[in-house]
Amino acid sequence: MPSSTVENYLKAIWFLQGRGEAAELVPIGQVAERISVTPGTATTMMNQLKKMGLVDYTPRRGVLLNEAGRKAALLVLRRHRLVETFLVEVMKLDWAEVHEDAEVLEHVISDRLLTRMDEMLNHPTHDPHGAPIPTADGEITADGTVVLADCPLGSYTLQRVREDQPSFLQWLAGLDLMPGTDLIITERNTEADTLTLELPGRPEPVQISLPAAQSLLVVMP
Ligand SMILES: [Zn+2]
Numbered sequence: 001m002p003s004s005t006v007e008n009y010l011k012a013i014w015f016l017q018g019r020g021e022a023a024e025l026v027p028i029g030q031v032a033e034r035i036s037v038t039p040g041t042a043t044t045m046m047n048q049l050k051k052m053g054l055v056d057y058t059p060r061r062g063v064l065l066n067e068a069g070r071k072a073a074l075l076v077l078r079r080h081r082l083v084e085t086f087l088v089e090v091m092k093l094d095w096a097e098v099h100e101d102a103e104v105l106e107h108v109i110s111d112r113l114l115t116r117m118d119e120m121l122n123h124p125t126h127d128p129h130g131a132p133i134p135t136a137d138g139e140i141t142a143d144g145t146v147v148l149a150d151c152p153l154g155s156y157t158l159q160r161v162r163e164d165q166p167s168f169l170q171w172l173a174g175l176d177l178m179p180g181t182d183l184i185i186t187e188r189n190t191e192a193d194t195l196t197l198e199l200p201g202r203p204e205p206v207q208i209s210l211p212a213a214q215s216l217l218v219v220m221p
Contacts, residue, residue: 043059078136
């Protein structure tokens with residue numbers, strides 16, 4: 001199994017190359033910034049990843065995961081998202097507080113434990129934050145979501161939320177604004193940088209800032 005450092009690089013490159021979709025080389029500076037290391041450190045790691053057969057790396061131009069690297073990245077994401085689901089569904093932890101633990105556990109959970117968690121959860125397809133869980137074969141389905149902040153007025157279903165800010169998740173839970181919730185954008189105020197939402201069971205409209213709406217992914221119902 002690759003080291004946790006290698007796995008974190010693979011995950012970072014996967015996100016930076018547009019969740020594995022983009023074909024454009026990712027500059028090493030971006031990788032370094034995402035992992036919080038110097039460009040020199042990241043460059044050294046790129047040579048290692050290339051030797052391990054996980055990336056296509058061109059010095060001074062950038063890096064892309066190859067098929068083996070992509071699968072390895074998706075298996076780390078699978079462990080992360082299954083662990084989060086297990087912590088919430090089975091261990092009854094708050095959805096706002098599981099991401100940090102999953103960042104650690106994703107590197108150490110054995111295949112045997114993971115398989116058992118997946119069985120106990122009845123093979124979930126999404127994690128508590130609404131993100132799709134890659135399959136055991138390292139495949140992931142695009143969920144067709146769009147960022148709420150970019151949407152015109154109308155009806156949507158919240159599908160997925162940004163997972164790494166506990167206070168933001170607690171605030172969403174306080175509004176019952178969880179994955180699966182239907183909502184209507186009734187107004188966009190460009191001066192105040194806010195959206196006004198109608199939420200189920202709330203007589204009063206709710207205003208959210210556009211930056212907050214950047215962290216919410218929706219689908220058309
Ligand atoms: Zn997470």
